[in-house]
Every structure is written in C-alpha cells, then in structure tokens.
C-alpha cells in the first residue's frame with residue numbers, strides 16, 4: 001500500500017534521512033523504533049509531505065505520490081497524528097473530533113464523532129469535556145481519535161505514548177488495536193516504547209541517525225538482541 005523506496009530527506013541544507021526504505025501493506029501494522037533524534041518524526045513528515053524536502057521513491061497503492069501535496073495525500077487516505085498533538089483546548093472532545101472530518105455535513109461529522117468516541121473507552125464519557133480540561137493521556141488519545149475519525153486507510157502515529165503512565169499506555173494500545181482491526185486501518189507507528197510498539201504491530205524497523213538498521217518480525221527482533229542494545233538502549 002505504502003512503498004518508501006530509498007528516500008533522502010532534508011530540512012533546508014540539513015540531510016536527515018539516508019536511503020530509507022520500508023513498506024506497509026493494506027491493514028498491516030508496522031512500528032519504527034529509534035532513539036530521540038534518530039529521524040522518526042522526519043520520516044512521518046516525509047511520508048505526509050509536511051515540512052521536509054524529499055528525494056527518492058514514494059508510492060501509494062502502486063502510484064507515485066512524490067509530487068502530491070499534503071492535503072491530497074490526506075484525501076488519498078493517509079492521516080498523521082503529529083508529535084505536537086494540536087488539539088483545540090477551547091473546543092469539546094466531540095468538536096475536536098468532528099472538526100477533523102471534512103467532505104461530509106456537520107451533522108454527519110458529529111454523528112461519526114459520537115461513534116468514534118463510543119468505541120474508545122478512554123474517551124467514551126468525555127464528549128462534552130473541553131480539550132484543555134483533559135489529562136495528558138486523554139489529550140493524546142483525543143489526537144489519535146481525531147486521526148481515526150478521518151477514516152484513513154493508513155494512520156501515521158508519532159510517539160503517542162510519550163510521557164504517559166504505564167496503565168494509560170496499556171489502555172491506549174487496546175483502544176488503537178481494536179479500532180484499527182474493526183476499520184481495517186493500517187498503522188505506521190513511530191515509538192520509543194518497545195512494549196507498546198510490540199503490542200500494536202507485527203513488523204518492526206529500527207532507525208538510527210536517519211538510516212534503517214533493522215527490519216523484521218518481532219521474533220527476528222528478539223533473535224537479534226544486539227539491535228536493541230546498540231540502537232535503543234539509553
């Protein structure tokens with residue numbers, strides 16, 4: 001579905017990603033692990049065309065999207081939940097979610113937002129709460145819910161668990177998995193939390209200084225413990 005073929009990515013003169021290749025199949029869930037500064041956010045921004053200059057091959061369902069603008073990529077079914085969340089603190093949870101749904105009437109968007117909230121236990125009682133009144137974990141789940149509400153074919157998640165307590169991380173994994181499976185949504189998840197990444201995905205890449213240094217199943221990952229030691233240990 002998504003094919004990233006040997007891309008290089010830049011911020012102005014800074015060359016950040018080097019020959020990065022990865023694929024995500026329809027309905028597949030894939031993790032990218034890497035330390036702070038490894039290039040995870042840059043990779044997701046490059047897939048979305050949101051702030052980087054990219055050279056190399058990017059295709060979506062067999063067709064090149066190298067020249068496709070961010071909003072057109074969104075329309076094709078790619079949604080990014082960025083690391084800075086950008087939830088609206090002065091809107092309710094319902095408004096935050098319905099706001100993300102374009103191309104349908106406000107009434108339909110609100111109904112769909114209610115359905116999304118109802119299907120996510122972490123948010124199910126919080127529809128009328130203002131975004132700014134939520135806890136950190138609830139805000140992060142709201143950002144994820146907004147990504148899901150756009151009904152993407154592929155959801156790009158940038159470290160959704162950052163700073164969250166383990167019990168919240170566990171609930172978030174359950175909620176994301178259930179929703180992706182029910183809706184047939186593929187996932188590309190950038191994370192430092194190995195437990196969460198393992199729970200949510202069945203294929204894993206490791207990125208370090210802008211290069212992919214490992215790709216395989218979680219079984220392969222466990223069979224090569226030096227990968228985690230070398231590239232993920234703090």
Ligand SMILES: Nc1ncnc2c1ncn2[C@@H]1O[C@H](COP(=O)(O)OP(=O)(O)O)[C@@H](O)[C@H]1O
Pocket residue numbers: 011014016034035036037038039040041042043
């Ligand atoms: N807007 C930017 N301009 C220049 N360099 C950046 C910018 N954003 C990130 N970088 C650099 O790109 C590298 C990768 O960063 P990033 O993709 O944010 O890593 P990660 O998400 O894995 O922590 C880092 O060296 C970082 O300093």
Ligand SMILES: [Mg+2]
Pocket residue numbers: 040041042083158159
């Ligand atoms: Mg990042």
